[in-house]
Amino acid sequence: xxxxxxxxxxxxxxxxxxxxxxxxxxxxxxxxxxxxxxxxxxxxxxxxxxxxxxxxxxxxxxxxxxxxxxxxxxxxxxxxxxxxxxxxxxxxxxxxxxxxxxxxxxxxxxxxxxxxxxxxxxxxxxxxxxxxxxxxxxxxxxxxxxxxxxxxxxxxxxxxxxxxxxxxxxxxxxxxxxxxxxxxxxxxxxxxxxxxxxxxxxxxxxxxxxxxxxxxxxxxxxxxxxxxxxxxxxxxxxxxxxxxxxxxxxxxxxxxxxxxxxxxxxxxxxxxxxxxxxxxxxxxxxxxxxxxxxxxxxxxxxxxxxxxxxxxxxxxxxxxxxxxxxxxxxxxxxxxxxxxxxxxxxxxxxxxxxxxxxxxxxxxxxxxxxxxxxxxxxxxxxxxxxxxxxxxxxxxxxxxxxxxxxxxxxxxxxxxxxxxxxxxxx
Amino acid sequence: xxxxxxxxxxxxxxxxxxxxxxxxxxxxxxxxxxxxxxxxxxxxxxxxxxxxxxxxxxxxxxxxxxxxxxxxxxxxxxxxxxxxxxxxxxxxxxxxxxxxxxxxxxxxxxxxxxxxxxxxxxxxxxxxxxxxxxxxxxxxxxxxxxxxxxxxxxxxxxxxxxxxxxxxxxxxxxxxxxxxxxxxxxxxxxxxxxxxxxxxxxxxxxxxxxxxxxxxx
Numbered sequence: 149x150x151x152x153x154x155x156x157x158x159x160x161x162x163x164x165x166x167x168x169x170x171x172x173x174x175x176x177x178x179x180x181x182x183x184x185x186x187x188x189x190x191x192x193x194x195x196x197x198x199x200x201x202x203x204x205x206x207x208x209x210x211x212x213x214x215x216x217x218x219x220x221x222x223x224x225x226x227x228x229x230x231x232x233x234x235x236x237x238x239x240x241x242x243x244x245x246x247x248x249x250x251x252x253x254x255x256x257x258x259x260x261x262x263x264x265x266x267x268x269x270x271x272x273x274x275x276x277x278x279x280x281x282x283x284x285x286x287x288x289x290x291x292x293x294x295x296x297x298x299x300x301x302x303x304x305x306x307x308x309x310x311x312x313x314x315x316x317x318x319x320x321x322x323x324x325x326x327x328x329x330x331x332x333x334x335x336x337x338x339x340x341x342x343x344x345x346x347x348x349x350x351x352x353x354x355x356x357x358x359x360x361x362x363x364x365x366x367x368x369x370x371x372x373x374x375x376x377x378x379x380x381x382x383x384x385x386x387x388x389x390x391x392x393x394x395x396x397x398x399x400x401x402x403x404x405x406x407x408x409x410x411x412x413x414x415x416x417x418x419x420x421x422x423x424x425x426x427x428x429x430x431x432x433x434x435x436x437x438x439x440x441x442x443x444x445x446x447x448x449x450x451x452x453x454x455x456x457x458x459x460x461x462x463x464x465x466x467x468x469x470x471x472x473x474x475x476x477x478x479x480x481x482x483x484x485x486x487x488x489x490x491x492x493x494x495x496x497x498x499x500x501x502x503x504x505x506x507x508x509x510x511x512x513x514x515x516x517x518x519x520x521x522x523x524x525x526x527x528x529x530x531x532x533x534x535x536x537x538x539x540x541x542x543x544x545x546x547x548x549x550x551x552x553x554x555x556x557x558x559x560x561x562x563x564x565x566x567x568x569x570x571x572x573x574x
Numbered sequence: 575x576x577x578x579x580x581x582x583x584x585x586x587x588x589x590x591x592x593x594x595x596x597x598x599x600x601x602x603x604x605x606x607x608x609x610x611x612x613x614x615x616x617x618x619x620x621x622x623x624x625x626x627x628x629x630x631x632x633x634x635x636x637x638x639x640x641x642x643x644x645x646x647x648x649x650x651x652x653x654x655x656x657x658x659x660x661x662x663x664x665x666x667x668x669x670x671x672x673x674x675x676x677x678x679x680x681x682x683x684x685x686x687x688x689x690x691x692x693x694x695x696x697x698x699x700x701x702x703x704x705x706x707x708x709x710x711x712x713x714x715x716x717x718x719x720x721x722x723x724x725x726x727x728x729x730x731x732x733x734x735x736x737x738x739x740x741x742x743x744x745x746x747x748x749x750x751x752x753x754x755x756x757x758x759x760x761x762x763x764x765x766x767x768x769x770x771x772x773x774x775x776x777x778x779x780x781x782x783x784x785x786x787x788x789x790x791x
Contacts, residue, residue: 158665159642185670219657237659288675301676307667315635370587384672410674 151497160219162187163232164202167214168194169458173228175213177370180229180323183279183286185303186236217510225302230342242346243319247271249564250338250348252326252492255282256550257540258354259309260557266316268509268561270568273346275338277325279308282356283486283541286378286548288407290425291431293551302550321346326355326492329536332573336535338492343445350569351495353531353538354557357486357548357549362395367482367560374459379404379481387412394463395450398548401434407509409439416475418448420466453480466513485518499532505544506531527563529556535567581661583753588767592746595729595788600699606734607701612774612782618686619647623784624726629654631724631781632661632689639664639684641712645726651691661689678762684711689718694782695747696739697732703771704739704783708755710767717769719733723780725778728789736770738780741769750791 153391154404163181181188191198199208208215212225223490228271233239253260254276265272274389287302293307310320324340334556335349336373359377363370367375378400385406392412394404397419408415417436422431423446436442445464451472452463459480465472488504507515509528520526524532539560540546540553584592588699617626628651632638638661656663664687671680691710696704703725707713716723736762748765755763758785774780 156665157654157669159640159647180668185666187666187669298678301672301679303670304667304676304679310641311635311662384674407672407675499700 157216158187161234162219162317163191164189164191165214165227166191166199166202166208166217166519168192168195169373170370170561171214172371173226176229177214177216177227177232178372179522180232180278183281183306184238184322184540208571217347218495219565223571230323238322238419239324239342240319240321241344242273242321244271244273244407247273247337247346247348248568249334249350249352249561250275250329250346251352251538252323252338252355253282253353253355253489254280254306254320255356255527255540255553256284256305256309257356257542257557257560258352258551259306259313260554261310261352261354261560262313262318262320262557262562263316264558265564266313268316269298270564271560272313272318272434273339273348274313274320275324275346276320276322277341277355279306279322280310280320281307283359283378283400284508287550288384288403289504290380290403290550292429303360305550306389306440312340319323327495328492331533334535340563344488350558351536353490353491353498354540354553355489355542355562358489359482360482360487362482364453366453366455367450367480370453370455370459373457374455374478375453375480375482377482378421378481379407384411389413390415390478391476392481393418393450393475393477393535394481395481397424398427398483399429399432400426402436402484404483405442406432406435406439408481409442413441415442416477417442417444418450418477419446420449420464422446437482446463450480486541486548492541493531493538493542495548497535503555504543505546506538506542507544508538509545527566529563535571537563537567586750588742588745589646591615591651592733592742592789593785593791595716596732598786601729601784601786602737604697604699604701607699607783608782609701611701611772612777613701613703613771614778616781618783618785620785621787621789624783624789625649625654628726630692630722631722632691634660636688637662637664637689637785638689639681639687639692639720640731641713643726643790645676645695645728645783646691648732649726649785651726677789685714686719686721687715688721689724690722691726692716693728694731695743695762697727697782697784698735698739699732699739700735701772702736702739703769704736704743705708705771706765707767707769708764713767713769717771723778725780725782726789727782727784729784729786730788732784736759740768747791769776770783 154452211273217225218226218338248270251274284302285306289299291299327339338346392408392415395418405417451465454461461476463472512526539556608615640655694703752763
């Protein structure tokens with residue numbers, strides 16, 4: 149029995165990851181573990197004492213990095229996300245030969261759909277490429293979600309939703325991206341990246357968005373070495389007493405600067421627009437502007453970076469200034485909106501708009517050359533293929549808010565019921 | 575009592591007095607006293623048996639908080655809770671929370687789990703349980719916050735009375751815990767809070783598994 153329990157860390161061993169900060173592979177694993185809430189210890193290979201401690205005095209072969217040591221002591225040289233997920237027992241096979249509803253994505257829309265579908269007795273499976281929560285899962289505090297007067301973090305919302313969905317019998321298949329969805333008689337068959345095939349009578353794409361890339365040379369080379377997309381919880385502590393720059397003008401950027409202001413010495417928010425009001429909620433603007441160590445620079449864009457083995461400065465151009473300014477920085481967080489995650493959908497022949505968002509409902513008929521096969525019109529949220537629906541941020545025309553995604557995911561289940569009744573057996 | 579002098583190990587007399595597994599009769603006497611005090615006693619011959627009992631008491635899918643405990647780690651219960659996938663291990667959930675932004679969520683989540691599983695520092699022959707804590711975080715859920723409490727107690731923790739139990743905490747547990755805290759966290763421990771459970775008024779809320787082995791300290 150401990151007398152000292154204020155740190156609330158797991159008491160059993162976690163994962164140890166040895167690698168270099170600049171390694172994309174190591175960053176991908178860190179990001180995966182962090183977003184899945186899996187405890188891990190990061191050991192930079194340059195810290196010889198730490199490497200010796202975790203490898204019991206042995207050296208490490210640089211060609212074996214990133215090296216992952218699993219809780220059972222087994223080692224994965226040149227580890228990949230897929231290998232780590234498998235090693236941690238996160239890869240499960242589907243338990244059924246067919247489902248009533250296959251949901252692509254475990255963000256707010258997908259999880260809301262899973263809870264509603266499973267609670268109504270639909271055999272439901274959710275396929276998620278990375279981690280439950282989607283883009284909202286990295287949000288530090290959502291303060292305008294109905295029923296949470298003190299706010300709730302995105303990760304906690306996702307955790308609760310996963311528990312709720314599982315309690316009703318929904319299955320979650322994690323850590324494997326969707327390759328595609330094909331017609332299969334009156335139903336559909338989905339293929340995951342490891343070759344797993346899943347059959348379902350209905351499909352809901354709730355795959356959300358991924359962070360849009362910042363189009364500045366060299367930025368993506370520094371991923372994990374001072375440059376981050378989104379503002380994951382694992383990085384906040386690492387920013388203690390540092391200088392942080394956040395790029396973006398939406399709620400995600402606002403929530404990020406509020407969080408980092410608790411840890412960092414100085415936080416600078418760079419906004420391309422003329423003010424924050426265009427895309428940030430009023431309550432967040434009030435918070436951002438009231439915190440003394442947050443500086444907001446509007447009409448400002450990143451035009452370059454300076455780095456050695458990690459990011460050292462960003463070069464910004466503001467307003468009508470003719471000369472760019474140099475801004476020393478320890479960490480740059482990019483929260484500039486999303487690009488739709490439609491890898492599995494786009495290759496399946498579903499109609500998207502020019503930006504890649506899935507077209508649904510009455511918008512489908514307006515698409516040129518559309519070959520809609522049924523006598524009825526597409527249902528709301530139904531894509532260009534009958535029985536395949538879309539909800540949340542991935543859907544063209546959706547409102548990019550967590551509550552809206554939850555609403556669409558819940559609503560989609562009623563429409564799935566109508567489709568299942570149409571094809572029989574509901 | 576936060577500034578005790580650092581003592582690396584309990585002295586020989588304390589070890590001799592407080593590390594011995596007592597007779598079966600004394601274990602039975604303590605178990606009977608627990609029952610009189612509203613605490614369900616279960617007896618286990620070994621740590622493995624106790625591990626099985628804990629597993630049979632926990633409900634699948636429940637929110638479970640495992641207190642930091644040498645006993646639980648030694649017999650594999652901590653691993654079962656955090657890694658088996660049968661439960662919602664609250665330590666993992668707390669771990670991924672932001673200490674600054676989510677302090678309120680962390681506080682409420684840790685304060686009221688469905689189950690708290692832990693141990694004690696002393697069990698008296700009259701069925702009182704003594705638990706010391708540096709932060710105090712463990713004590714609220716044990717006293718009333720948790721829906722159910724499961725305590726795994728190595729029989730060497732049985733003492734004659736509360737006064738001897740207090741001596742066990744200061745003279746035996748504290749030096750060992752302080753050394754552990756310095757190794758694990760790099761900071762000293764302290765007997766900052768002590769909970770004494772004399773009686774439980776909600777039937778079935780607290781279960782104490784007494785193991786006829788020396789477990790933890």
